[in-house]
Amino acid sequence: MNLVAHKRSIESSADKITRQAQMLSAQLQSIRTRMYPPEAMKSLKTFTSREVSSLLGIAESTLRQMSLDGESAIPERQDNGRRIYTLAQINEIRRHLAQKRPSEAFSFHPQRQRGDKLQVLTIANFKGGSAKTTTTVHLAHYLAIQGLRVLAIDLDPQASLSAMFGYQPEFDVEENQTIYASIRYDEDQRRPLRDVIRKSYFPGIDVVPGNLELMEYEHETPQAIADGVGRGDAIFFRRLGAVISDVADDYDVVLIDAPPQLGYLTLGALCAATSLLITIHPAMIDVASMNQFLAMMSDIMHVIEERGGVLEHDFIRYVLTRHNPNDVPQVNVVALLRSLFGEDVLAPVVVDTTAIANAGLEKKSLYEMAKGSVGRDTLNRALESVDAVNAEIFNHIKSVWGRT
Structure with missing residues (x-):
């Protein structure tokens, strides 16, 4: 029996679990770093014009016209000409529409108001x-x-x-x-x-x-x-x-x-x-x-x-x-x-x-x-x-x- 095998044979249960936990933790960290390089941070997907119009309850043509007029958030244009929006931009559009159409404000921007219970x-x-x-x-x-x-x-x-x-x-x-x-x-x-x-x-x-x-x-x-x-x-x-x-x-x-x-x-x-x-x-x-x-x-x-x-x-x-x-x-x-x-x-x-x-x-x-x-x-x-x-x-x- 070699030295490593001998040490393992007399390893206590607590030490064994500790060693295995450390091994698994290090491997999980390595996997995460590979999945989200280089900062190992997650990021959120972007949204298409169709997805945004569905979320906001407005016509896709209205959203497109807002973009053309420079009204509220300006989306990024892909190589194929499609417009893509971040969630932050969608929320900016929500605030804009809520101010522009106050009678529909809650449908566009449903955050709780003064007096609403957390x-x-x-x-x-x-x-x-x-x-x-x-x-x-x-x-x-x-x-x-x-x-x-x-x-x-x-x-x-x-x-x-x-x-x-x-x-x-x-x-x-x-x-x-x-x-x-x-x-x-x-x-x-x-x-x-x-x-x-x-x-x-x-x-x-x-x-x-x-x-x-x-x-x-x-x-x-x-x-x-x-x-x-x-x-x-x-x-x-x-x-x-x-x-x-x-x-x-x-x-x-x-x-x-x-x-x-x-x-x-x-x-x-x-x-x-x-x-x-x-x-x-x-x-x-x-x-x-x-x-x-x-x-x-x-x-x-x-x-x-x-x-x-x-x-x-x-x-x-x-x-x-x-x-x-x-x-x-x-x-x-x-x-x-x-x-x-x-x-x-x-x-x-x-x-x-x-x-x-x-x-x-x-x-x-x-x-x-x-x-x-x-x-x-x-x-x-x-x-x-x-x-x-x-x-x-x-x-x-x-x-x-x-x-x-």
């Missing part, structure tokens, strides 16, 4: 595979494309949401750069939320990334409770909502990707939320797991209310994900959920498709996928599905704001 949506479930992070990413991208200002908070120590926005937690997110920095108990180390918010490559979306340091909050909170630390907004279940309120004027919607367990971070997310989205894969084992999640959440929410917490949500909706409409058992589960929960189950569903899986491999949403990266029909069907779900959620948000 919407904080927590996306939750503790069953793996429920597409919680995928749902969060697609909703964030959809709302930003509609012109809203979105803050996405990664509350999960596994940091999948951060990875989707191009951050590798162990390389790109250093100590005290997560939401933990704003809600931690030692005041001398605490940072304002605005200090840990990062601009993303996606116009309209800011991100608070996560990493393993979020677990510190789970470890420290029981001792803080035992020591009687925290009153009012400083009590553990109000801390997240309190720091979000500090940046409320900067955003229309805050999306929180909650951890896949009912810990103190998730409780803070439930209390901070104005609305809840519960993702569910319509298979019986997943529904059974969700049943336990709901039972535990109910018990804990009652305890929080007894401690003075106020849990009043504008809407609670179940989002059916990864649904195969040709799978009879899944169809039966969907029918069961609709019969039990009625309109609390979103009418549209996210279909199970290779397009979403392929996008995930590239750490992209469907809205970032280039034409030709997957089959056109496959991509279009997937987009129709995700668009329908996100549009209904957006309609619920607009309803809270008093818009039809």
Whole structure:
């Protein structure tokens, strides 16, 4: 036996896992650098005139004439003469049209107005595979494309949401750069939320990334409770909502990707939320797991209310994900959920498709996928599905704001 093999044979489990984690982390960093050279940063696709006219609800000829007249944003011209727009330019056109046609301002520029309530949506479930992070990413991208200002908070120590926005937690997110920095108990180390918010490559979306340091909050909170630390907004279940309120004027919607367990971070997310989205894969084992999640959440929410917490949500909706409409058992589960929960189950569903899986491999949403990266029909069907779900959620948000 050579020396290396001998060392491996006496390597402890902890050392082995540490070594393998470091190897995998380095390889992931290498892959990311190859995918997004030279700065290893993601960038957003551009939009054609047809896509822009559809987004804005105006004729393509009107958009073309605006370009010819030098009115608002001037698009780039490709070699074939086609005009392409960035999302920043689309938002500039939105503002221009809202001023030019004040009676239609909300349809062009749907950001919340003075007096409109900041919407904080927590996306939750503790069953793996429920597409919680995928749902969060697609909703964030959809709302930003509609012109809203979105803050996405990664509350999960596994940091999948951060990875989707191009951050590798162990390389790109250093100590005290997560939401933990704003809600931690030692005041001398605490940072304002605005200090840990990062601009993303996606116009309209800011991100608070996560990493393993979020677990510190789970470890420290029981001792803080035992020591009687925290009153009012400083009590553990109000801390997240309190720091979000500090940046409320900067955003229309805050999306929180909650951890896949009912810990103190998730409780803070439930209390901070104005609305809840519960993702569910319509298979019986997943529904059974969700049943336990709901039972535990109910018990804990009652305890929080007894401690003075106020849990009043504008809407609670179940989002059916990864649904195969040709799978009879899944169809039966969907029918069961609709019969039990009625309109609390979103009418549209996210279909199970290779397009979403392929996008995930590239750490992209469907809205970032280039034409030709997957089959056109496959991509279009997937987009129709995700668009329908996100549009209904957006309609619920607009309803809270008093818009039809």
